[in-house]
Amino acid sequence: MGPGFTCPWSGSLSGFRVRTWIEPVVASTQVAGSLYDTGLLLVLKESFASDARDSSNYSANQSLGERQEDQQQKAISNFYIIYNLVVGLTPLLSAYVLGWLSDRYHRKISICTAMLGFLLSRIGLLLKVMLDWPLEVMYGAAALNGLCGGFSAYWSGVMALGSLSCSQSRRSVRLILIDLVLGLAGFCGSMASGHLFKQIVGHSAQGLLLTACSVGCAAFALFYSLFVLKVPEAVSKPNKVHPTVDTVSGMMGTYRTLDPDQQDKPNIQANPPTPGKEKPSQAIIALLFVGAIVYDLAVVGTLDVMALFVLKDPLHWNQVQLGYGMASGYIIFITSFLGVLVFSRYFRDTTMIIIGMVSFGSGALLLAFVKKTYMFYIARAVMLFALIPITTIRSAMSKLVKDSSYGKIFVILQLCLALTGVVTSTMYNKIYQLTLNKFAGTCFLLSSFLSFLAIVPIGVVAYKQVPGSRQGECADTQRS
Numbered sequence: 325m326g327p328g329f330t331c332p333w334s335g336s337l338s339g340f341r342v343r344t345w346i347e348p349v350v351a352s353t354q355v356a357g358s359l360y361d362t363g364l365l366l367v368l369k370e371s372f373a374s375d376a377r378d379s380s381n382y383s384a385n386q387s388l389g390e391r392q393e394d395q396q397q398k399a400i401s402n403f404y405i406i407y408n409l410v411v412g413l414t415p416l417l418s419a420y421v422l423g424w425l426s427d428r429y430h431r432k433i434s435i436c437t438a439m440l441g442f443l444l445s446r447i448g449l450l451l452k453v454m455l456d457w458p459l460e461v462m463y464g465a466a467a468l469n470g471l472c473g474g475f476s477a478y479w480s481g482v483m484a485l486g487s488l489s490c491s492q493s494r495r496s497v498r499l500i501l502i503d504l505v506l507g508l509a510g511f512c513g514s515m516a517s518g519h520l521f522k523q524i525v526g527h528s529a530q531g532l533l534l535t536a537c538s539v540g541c542a543a544f545a546l547f548y549s550l551f552v553l554k555v556p557e558a559v560s561k562p563n564k565v566h567p568t569v570d571t572v573s574g575m576m577g578t579y580r581t582l583d584p585d586q587q588d589k590p591n592i593q594a595n596p597p598t599p600g601k602e603k604p605s606q607a608i609i610a611l612l613f614v615g616a617i618v619y620d621l622a623v624v625g626t627l628d629v630m631a632l633f634v635l636k637d638p639l640h641w642n643q644v645q646l647g648y649g650m651a652s653g654y655i656i657f658i659t660s661f662l663g664v665l666v667f668s669r670y671f672r673d674t675t676m677i678i679i680g681m682v683s684f685g686s687g688a689l690l691l692a693f694v695k696k697t698y699m700f701y702i703a704r705a706v707m708l709f710a711l712i713p714i715t716t717i718r719s720a721m722s723k724l725v726k727d728s729s730y731g732k733i734f735v736i737l738q739l740c741l742a743l744t745g746v747v748t749s750t751m752y753n754k755i756y757q758l759t760l761n762k763f764a765g766t767c768f769l770l771s772s773f774l775s776f777l778a779i780v781p782i783g784v785v786a787y788k789q790v791p792g793s794r795q796g797e798c799a800d801t802q803r804s
Contacts, residue, residue, distance in 0.1 A: 414470025441472025507657015518647025
C-alpha cells in the first residue's frame with residue numbers, strides 16, 4: 325500500500341497513510357472488550373453458583389434448585405445494576421473535558437486516556453481471577469475506567485477521527501465501516517471467549533487465559549494509539565478548493581442523505597450559507613438526539629437482559645453457547661454495513677435510520693417469545709440492520725457542525741446515551757426481576773415499543789428535510 329493507495333471507502337483520501345487508520349485500535353479494543361464482557365459474566369455465574377453450593381441449605385431437590393437459579397439470576401442482575409451505574413456515571417467527570425481537550429489540543433487525548441482506563445479495568449478482572457478477590461473489586465475497576473473517560477470518551481474520539489478523514493457525502497459509509505471492523509473483532513472475540521474460559525479449570529484459575537488475552541489486546545491498543553496512530557488531515561476543507569472530487573460518479577459519491585449533504589452542491593457554486601438555516605439545523609440536531617436516546621434505551625435494555633435470559637430456562641446455555649450467542653450479536657455489524665452500502669444509493673439518511681429501527685423493534689418482539697435456541701437466532705437475524713440508526717445519526721450530526729466541534733458534539737451525544745443507559749439498566753433489571761417467573765420476555769416487549777417510538781422524531785426530521793432538499797435540487801437544476 326503506497327502513498328497513492330485508494331479504496332472504495334476512502335473516496336477522496338488520496339495519500340491516506342496506514343498510520344492514520346483507526347481500525348487497528350478499534351479491532352484490538354473490541355476483541356479485548358468482548359473477551360472481558362463474556363469473562364465477567366461467566367465469573368459472576370461461577371462465583372454465585374459456588375456460593376449456592378457452599379451454603380448450608382443447599383439441596384439437590386429440583387424445586388429448591390430452581391429457586392436457587394432464580395436467586396442467582398437476581399444476584400447477577402443486582403451486580404450489574406451497581407456496575408452499570410458506576411460505568412455510566414463516572415465518565416461524566418472526565419469525558420466532556422477530554423473531548424474539549426481533544427478539540428483544542430490533540431485528537432488522540434480522549435482515545436489514549438480511555439485506552440488506559442480500559443487496560444486498568446481488564447487488569448482488575450485478571451487480578452480477581454488470579455487472586456480470588458471479592459467481586460466488589462470490579463466496581464473499583466469500573467470506576468477507574470470511567471474516570472479515564474470510559475467508552476464515551478473513547479468512541480467520541482474514534483468518531484471524530486473517522487469524520488475528519490472523509491468528506492460529508494461519504495461520512496455515513498466511513499463511520500459504518502468503522503462499526504464493521506468493531507463488529508468483526510467482537511465476533512471473533514466472542515466466538516473464542518467460551519473456549520478460552522474453559523481452558524484452565526480450577527477454583528480461582530478458571531478464566532485466567534481468557535482474562536490474560538483481554539489484557540494483552542487492551543495493552544496493544546493503548547501502545548498502538550500512543551506510538552503508531554497519527555491524526556488524519558481533514559478532507560472537508562480541500563473539497564472547497566477541489567469540489568469536483570465530491571461529484572465523481574460511483575457508489576459512494578451518488579448516495580443521498582440528509583439535507584446537510586445538499587450543502588456540498590452549494591459549495592461548488594461558492595454560495596455562502598444563509599443565516600436562516602441555523603435554527604432549522606439546531607432543531608434537527610435536537611430531534612436526532614431524541615431519536616438516538618429513545619432508540620438507545622431499547623437497545624441497551626435488551627442487551628442487558630439478554631445475557632441473563634439465555635442463562636436460565638428454557639435456553640439454559642453453557643459457556644460455549646453463551647460465547648456463540650454473543651458472537652451472533654456482532655453479525656449485525658456486517659449486515660448493517662452492507663445495508664448502508666445498498667440503501668444509501670436509493671434512500672435518504674432518515675429512511676435508513678427508520679429501516680434500522682423497524683428491524684430492531686421487530687427482532688425484539690420475536691425475542692420476547694423465544695423458547696428454543698433456534699428461535700433466538702431467528703430473532704437476532706431479524707435485527708440485521710439494528711446498527712444503522714445510531715451510526716447514521718452520528719454521521720448526520722457531524723454534517724451540521726464544524727469539524728473543530730466534533731469532539732464535543734460526539735462526547736455530548738455519548739454522555740447522553742451513557743446517562744440514559746444507566747437509567748435503562750436499572751429499570752430493565754428491576755423489571756426483569758419482577759417478571760422473571762411470570763413472563764421473562766416483558767423487557768423485550770418494552771424494547772420493541774421504544775424502538776418503534778423512536779421513529780417519531782426521525783419522521784419529523786424527514787418531514788422537515790424533504791421539502792428543502794427538493795427545492796434545493798430544483799434550484800441547482802435551474803442554475804446549471
